[in-house]
Amino acid sequence: MNVLWIFAHPEPRSLNGSLMTDALRTLDGLGHSYEVSDLYAMKWKAVLDADDVGGPPDDGGRLFVGAAQERAYARGALSADIRGEIEKLERADMVVLHFPLWWFGPPAILKGWFDRVLVQGLGFGVKGPDGRTRRYGDGGLAGKRALVVTSVGARPSGFGPRGIHGPAEEVLFPLLHGTFWYTGMAPLAPFVAYGADRYDAADHARTSAALGERLRALPDEEPLAYHAESGGAYDEELVLRPDLAPGRTGLGVHRRP
């Protein structure tokens, strides 16, 4: 496997920094290759703007973000930092997003990686030979797998099925389903380090070992099974068929039983 490890923490000496160091050593030991995008170390530009696509429209008109991205992508005119990340992404079999959970989502620097790199024509708006949009289980990144590695201050119970913060897989739905699955990547169950505000050396060793185990098992791990858009589970209005998860509503209905 070739792994792209995307890291978003301002402090390399943090718990997450050490976990990444350990994890990369594990990948090495397993004979996998990897590339790292350490977004803070790269001083990654977080904010999507007209400079990403070669500047404002020549005719002085409105910037339409998606269309401008797609044109710039097609003619190789995206900014160099974005092109570099797309090349890494194309080489990767597996993408790891590693970040502390801030306000129940990725830090801005990582959100900006999605906004800027997953351009129209690659991340969305990709048409198949039948003219239909390839999306949710298919798309420009089909064939890759993706893993979230994150840390939270809370205990596991708060992120459980009826925990106050919401189940981790539902809180992370915009990433797991709305970003990975949407672009065709197979999402793996997230790896969450709980209680990260109160870590001692033993907690660190235990979490690092648990992450190592996940990495060892990765090539054979079953992804989270969401329904595919093109698989017949949804009607023409993109609503789940009544015989699937009958009578239920909410994010959970999109997981295959």
Added chain:
Amino acid sequence: MNVLWIFAHPEPRSLNGSLMTDALRTLDGLGHSYEVSDLYAMKWKAVLDADDVGGPPDDGGRLFVGAAQERAYARGALSADIRGEIEKLERADMVVLHFPLWWFGPPAILKGWFDRVLVQGLGFGVKGPDGRTRRYGDGGLAGKRALVVTSVGARPSGFGPRGIHGPAEEVLFPLLHGTFWYTGMAPLAPFVAYGADRYDAADHARTSAALGERLRALPDEEPLAYHAESGGAYDEELVLRPDLAPGRTGLGVHRRP
């Protein structure tokens, strides 16, 4: 009411730009005052780093983000742009977040507003007189109300109870529950402009009028009713009591019936 309108779109001539212009005029007409944080126009710094809190720790040690924020907040040493936003927030009765939905969340520039402005001691980690953390229905921003105004390319059915993208209120849970409610703000039902990729002048007029109606009704509108952390709905493990939403799991259980 004094409204803080936070806007995150790179193109002022966009649909969202026009909707904001119309909305501010409506607020004026209703006799409300407002301040605007137009994040792109302000060239808002999206990425939280040590410069936010007066630089890296003096002792050359690790940056602990929350603790460093809280110390800098207490001694007035947060960077000037953050202090400015906190002052606006303190003056506001109502906060509006206005953005196009990118990858099922706010653009990076707006995510960075949360990461940087909602510091420990204000947005989280606020203790009450009993020593308990004030959170979910209480906290540093208690008494304020908050509204998401967003645009999506999709039709409403895809964001319905069984729609492929997930129900809008659950996709936005990290904001509505994990950010607004967490910090004590009362979240209102989000205003979503659907089909925004295919807008004509009539669609624009209709959406602008609908947003105007929402703004007119705001002072009397009932917020989304989530359970409060301190109200007895959760046990010591922060799990919802079994007699509430019995047998159910997922994000939806946290709404009061």
